[in-house]
Amino acid sequence: MSTAGPDQSTPPVGAAVPGRYELVLPPGWVRIPLREGTKEALEQVLFSHMGRVPEGIPRDDAMRFRLDMRRQLEKQARAARRNGGLDLYLPVLPRGGIFLMASFIVAEMPIGRDHTVPPEAVIAQLADDDVPGGTAGTVDVAGAPALRRAYRCALDEEKRQGALPTRRIDYVIPVPDDPGRWISINFSTPGDGDVDSEFTDVLVELFDAVVGTFRWSDE
Template sequence: MSTAGSEPHAPPVAAAAPGRYELVLPPGWIRIPLREGTKEALERVLFSHMGRVPEGIPRDDAMRFRLDMRRQLEKQARAARRNGGLDLYLPVLPRGGIFLMASFIVAEMPIGRDHAVPPQAVIEQLAAEEVPGGTAGKVDVAGAPALRRAYRCAPDEEGEQAAPPTRRVDYVIPVPDDPARWISINFSTPGDGDAGSEFTDVLVELFDAVVATFRWSYE
């Protein structure tokens, strides 16, 4: 297991708010920082972590596979950064000869700017909102209330007719002692192509287990 985390990059406040977060990653998962060091992290992914390619890809096509993967990861990283992303996490080692199709993003959120509204009230409001094809509810993250939202996205909702349905899980977490700072942890996976399969359920459970290790750091 490895510990990863990043700083939410917010202005200092009077209260002793945490400066960064930490979480424990499963074996084979890595962190790609999105604010700085992204290029170097991608290089490590492609030429260190991905020393092996999936079964069925000829040795002569290994470099092409890595270049295609790099383009996909760069596209994903740019999109996450535009949406306030701090870090992108994904599996890079194959399991049983295949690469898991899953990822999650830790990002800053533009909510909670009204300091008069307590974070718990914001969470309760979000939990009460209807989630088409899913559920939302209050949970505990790092010893404090947070929101967990789970749902499915059909291909036509994502504008990708050829893509399989995806399972999504979002956590919305207030930063302690700073009502203006919130982060989200957004997970997405097509699983094995069946959003309701046991295999896809296992990936969602793995993500929930990762979030259960989430902690704030004051160092």
């Protein structure tokens, strides 16, 4: 089980605002905190969880592989933190001899703090926003309404040559008893290179199952 929490803002008087969340990770996935302890978490991932390198990489190149992975993870963590990220989740152990290309980020959501608008109205408005080639609708997360948005992202080849299209799933969740405060859980994967393949569908189902374990915690 992974536990983490958004930065604390001043709650309404008398309200018991959950300070942390919990979710159950699949085997081989780890949490990288983005607000503090990021460096230590990356060290643990690289030298504890990633003791094995993928098949086909010579033993002499193992350190170079880890250094390359560290640069990629640090770059990903910096980008996530700039976008309000709280925690980055990654698969770090190979499955069937390969490393999964997938990740998800839990982040503060800059929706605004208009306390007069009920969460259901905000979710309905977000669900009505255009999602090119995708879908959006209301779902239940931790016993309350939330938004689930699914879409495909075709990257601009002129700007990011060699990058693969990705399948993306976003959840937008209100923080209970703290009107106007929201978090998002954002999943992204190129799958096996085909965003519509059965393999990619399995990764999406795995992420949805993880979000199904999401709970708020007062501890």
